[in-house]
Amino acid sequence: MILPITGKVAYAITLDPTVWIFDKRKILLEEAFNAKSQKVDEEDEVKKASERWDRAVNTEKQKQSVNKNITKAEGKKFLENSYVMPIKEFLTNTSVKEDAQNAILETANGEETIPLKTLENSLLLFALDGKPLKEDGPVHLFYNDGSNRDNPIKSIKKIIID
Helix, strand or coil: CCEEEEECECCCEEECHHHHHHCCCCEEHHHCCCHHHHHHHHHHHHHHHHHHHHHHHCHHHHHHHCCCCCCHHHHHHHCCCCEEEECHHHHHHHCECCCCCEEEEEECCEEEEEEHHHHHCCEEEEEECCEECCCCCCEEEECCCCCCCCCCEEEEEEEEEC
């Protein structure tokens, strides 16, 4: 249930999609392909950058925001909905090398190569009805424009930046 990202990166990383259910960056699958939600995401990025700055400047504020407790209602909602996670920030953390052009997605059914720009703007489905994707997971890849919404790339076991 882990997803390694390797290849032409400065830092190979391993993602654990099973813990994303509590991540603030997740997006409801039903809202992922709405133009309105994408605009909200851009506004959220500015807000998040501002919050990161505030935390860096104010250590007391940082201590308070580390472990926010979730309510019982929020926990129940997490376990009922389907979620996707934008992959872009994870790729940023790997420091993709400048000469990288493509991404090879190793799946249970072989390999699929997509342009790196397409991967950067993609969404990873990691929870369906609040449960991890055990049979054909750990993640499914959706293009940001929703063009493969009915036929995502499934059973991705590894991403190799090439």
